[in-house]
Amino acid sequence: xxxxxxxxxxxxxxxxxxxxxxxxxxxxxxxxxxxxxxxxxxxxxxxxxxxxxxxxxxxxxxxxxxxxxxxxxxxxxxxxxxxxxxxxxxxxxxxxxxxxxxxxxxxxxxxxxxxxxxxxxxxxxxxxxxxxxxxxxxxxxxxxxxxxxxxxxxxxxxxxxxxxxxxxxxxxxxxxxxxxxxxxxxxxxxxxxxxxxxxxxxxxxxxxxxxxxxxxxxxxxxxxxxxxxxxxxxxxxxxxxxxxxxxxxxxxxxxxxxxxxx
Amino acid sequence: xxxxxxxxxxxxxxxxxxxxxxxxxxxxxxxxxxxxxxxxxxxxxxxxxxxxxxxxxxxxxxxxxxxxxxxxxxxxxxxxxxxxxxxxxxxxxxxxxxxxxxxxxxxxxxxxxxxxxxxxxxxxxxxxxxxxxxxxxxxxxxxxxxxxxxxxxxxxxxxxxxxxxxxxxxxxxxxxxxxxxxxxxxxxxxxxxxxxxxxxxxxxxxxxxxxxxxxxxxxxxxxxxxxxxxxxxxxxxxxxxxxxxxxxxxxxxxxxxxxxxxxxxxxxxxxxxxxxxxxxxxxxxxxxxxxxxxxxxxxxxxxxxxxxxxxxxxxxxxxxxxxxxxxxxxxxxxxxxxxxxxxxxxxxxxxxxxxxxxxxxxxxxxxxxxxxxx
Ligand SMILES: Nc1ncnc2c1ncn2[C@@H]1O[C@H](COP(=O)(O)OP(=O)(O)OP(=O)(O)O)[C@@H](O)[C@H]1O
Ligand SMILES: [Mg+2]
Numbered sequence: 001x002x003x004x005x006x007x008x009x010x011x012x013x014x015x016x017x018x019x020x021x022x023x024x025x026x027x028x029x030x031x032x033x034x035x036x037x038x039x040x041x042x043x044x045x046x047x048x049x050x051x052x053x054x055x056x057x058x059x060x061x062x063x064x065x066x067x068x069x070x071x072x073x074x075x076x077x078x079x080x081x082x083x084x085x086x087x088x089x090x091x092x093x094x095x096x097x098x099x100x101x102x103x104x105x106x107x108x109x110x111x112x113x114x115x116x117x118x119x120x121x122x123x124x125x126x127x128x129x130x131x132x133x134x135x136x137x138x139x140x141x142x143x144x145x146x147x148x149x150x151x152x153x154x155x156x157x158x159x160x161x162x163x164x165x166x167x168x169x170x171x172x173x174x175x176x177x178x179x180x181x182x183x184x185x186x187x188x189x190x191x192x193x194x195x196x197x198x199x200x201x202x203x204x205x206x207x208x209x210x211x212x213x214x215x216x217x218x219x220x221x222x223x224x225x226x227x228x229x230x231x232x233x234x235x236x237x238x239x240x241x242x243x244x245x246x247x248x249x250x251x252x253x254x255x256x257x258x259x260x261x262x
Numbered sequence: 263x264x265x266x267x268x269x270x271x272x273x274x275x276x277x278x279x280x281x282x283x284x285x286x287x288x289x290x291x292x293x294x295x296x297x298x299x300x301x302x303x304x305x306x307x308x309x310x311x312x313x314x315x316x317x318x319x320x321x322x323x324x325x326x327x328x329x330x331x332x333x334x335x336x337x338x339x340x341x342x343x344x345x346x347x348x349x350x351x352x353x354x355x356x357x358x359x360x361x362x363x364x365x366x367x368x369x370x371x372x373x374x375x376x377x378x379x380x381x382x383x384x385x386x387x388x389x390x391x392x393x394x395x396x397x398x399x400x401x402x403x404x405x406x407x408x409x410x411x412x413x414x415x416x417x418x419x420x421x422x423x424x425x426x427x428x429x430x431x432x433x434x435x436x437x438x439x440x441x442x443x444x445x446x447x448x449x450x451x452x453x454x455x456x457x458x459x460x461x462x463x464x465x466x467x468x469x470x471x472x473x474x475x476x477x478x479x480x481x482x483x484x485x486x487x488x489x490x491x492x493x494x495x496x497x498x499x500x501x502x503x504x505x506x507x508x509x510x511x512x513x514x515x516x517x518x519x520x521x522x523x524x525x526x527x528x529x530x531x532x533x534x535x536x537x538x539x540x541x542x543x544x545x546x547x548x549x550x551x552x553x554x555x556x557x558x559x560x561x562x563x564x565x566x567x568x569x570x571x572x573x574x575x576x577x578x579x580x581x582x583x584x585x586x587x588x589x590x591x592x593x594x595x596x597x598x599x600x601x602x603x604x605x606x607x608x609x610x611x612x613x614x615x616x617x618x619x620x621x622x623x624x625x626x627x628x629x630x631x632x633x634x635x636x
Contacts, residue, residue, distance in 0.1 A: 161357060161359050162359055162361060164326055164346075164359070165353070165355060165361075166361075166372075167325075167326070167345075167346040167347045168347075168351065168352065168353035169347075169372050169373040169420065169424075170350070170373050170376040170377060170424070171347055175347075175376065176347075180361055183363045184362065
């Protein structure tokens with residue numbers, strides 16, 4: 001009986017797992033297709049779409065644009081989000097801090113299209129469409145809530161009395177923050193950083209609005225390419241991104257494990 | 263070893279002067295015009311029930327709280343407005359407050375690092391401080407790998423490593439079991455002797471206060487009721503609250519008659535007298551220490567005018583003598599300690615409670631005594 005339920009449970013879990021990752025895994029064989037089609041199953045084997053991704057400037061430049069925007073957004077959003085989380089955490093007036101927190105989190109809740117239209121309207125006037133500044137500003141708005149939530153969660157469990165102890169040892173507010181608070185909430189800040197990077201890197205709705213032929217991010221390039229013609233380069237990009245994220249996450253898990261043990 | 267100072271000169275404590283300090287939180291008065299002078303090198307304990315203002319007083323000295331009014335001098339200089347991190351005062355907290363991301367060695371080195379002390383000197387001082395609290399073998403452990411008592415010893419090392427003239431401790435042993443607490447009390451006493459630092463210690467445990475202190479300040483409802491040595495507080499309590507808070511006591515209440523220099527109190531039909539008078543108009547009560555009371559069989563001859571009938575409700579053999587609880591006719595309870603050679607009584611025995619006139623303390627029934635003793 002025991003073993004019976006175990007087998008059923010295992011099978012159900014397998015099914016769910018396959019269901020979750022199958023759409024992603026389908027991309028891998030498609031990226032090696034010999035024909036210029038996105039049909040499944042693919043025919044033959046070739047590296048040509050990977051080659052296209054690396055040599056076609058439209059693909060490589062959009063990839064580097066995304067990398068650049070996401071890195072800048074990760075840094076800016078992490079700094080601003082961490083400061084906001086810290087400030088809100090220390091606010092005496094709970095009503096005000098609650099209201100401000102809600103305000104900062106709205107970009108996460110508001111439908112993306114609505115936000116995109118608003119940003120587009122403002123950017124048209126201020127000539128920010130298709131600029132690096134425009135992308136970084138827009139994506140930072142979207143990324144701050146993730147940082148705020150991650151860092152706030154860390155601050156929630158941080159024992160503020162340690163700052164008092166640091167003061168009694170001779171540490172001023174800033175020194176106490178740098179030597180005690182910061183190291184202890186660092187896991188939250190790092191996960192906020194990762195979230196911010198990913199939020200920007202695969203953001204498409206706002207990016208579609210504020211892209212132009214001069215500055216395009218990878219998701220926009222993928223989207224336009226797939227609507228124009230069935231280019232399997234999309235599958236190659238998908239495979240590369242899938243492997244890269246898998247490695248990053250695996251690395252993060254390993255690092256976390258080592259830290260916990262050491 | 264008398265010091266861990268850099269220069270090798272003996273570390274010196276600093277005097278603390280709290281002058282008419284008040285602290286208000288909105289309408290609530292946490293500290294009510296408190297004045298307290300602490301001598302350099304003294305071991306002063308702030309004793310009192312929960313919420314009486316002990317921590318507030320300590321926080322005022324540490325700089326974690328600013329007074330609403332009043333003044334604070336340390337070593338002759340006013341500290342009002344000086345932030346905590348510039349006061350150079352060591353603090354030990356009840357909750358240890360060790361930095362979890364640093365090992366023991368780095369925790370203890372932290373105050374020295376902040377003061378820009380070089381590595382070699384730092385290591386020497388850390389080793390000495392850890393030695394002093396007997397934690398030298400644990401330098402590489404993390405706080406999460408230590409027991410409560412060990413963590414508190416590390417916290418103590420961190421608080422003394424920079425040679426502060428003053429060390430503040432807020433119920434540092436509050437979270438530890440009795441055995442460990444008693445042992446650490448002796449350790450703290452030894453460290454105080456060796457350092458010569460001024461210690462200010464907060465506790466609500468009167469026995470702990472008696473073991474440790476040179477002097478004790480008894481707090482109640484944001485005020486200091488009395489300051490004195492343990493013996494002074496026990497023998498000459500200034501208020502009923504102090505009398506009841508320090509040691510065991512029996513309080514006799516009843517209708518009062520004063521004639522000349524004599525005060526008589528009618529307790530359950532009998533009258534007890536003492537040749538003392540309370541100034542002012544406060545209603546007096548008598549307070550008696552357990553060893554000043556003696557028990558006899560009813561009718562048996564006894565010296566002195568003061569006799570009260572009662573019945574034994576509890577008899578405890580203590581080795582060095584016996585302790586009895588006696589229920590008096592008015593329903594109140596008297597606590598008696600009799601020496602080893604005295605007659606033994608059993609629960610239920612009818613007895614006479616007697617005491618000498620001179621042993622009764624006459625104190626004002628100010629109504630503050632029972633309020634906070636829950
Ligand atoms: N930040 C604050 N805001 C409002 N009231 C406070 C604050 N801090 C302390 N109090 C009040 O001041 C009074 C004295 O507090 P304090 O912490 O000094 O008591 P204590 O003698 O240390 O008690 P305990 O033995 O329970 O630690 C308490 O009634 C407390 O509720
Ligand atoms: Mg307290």
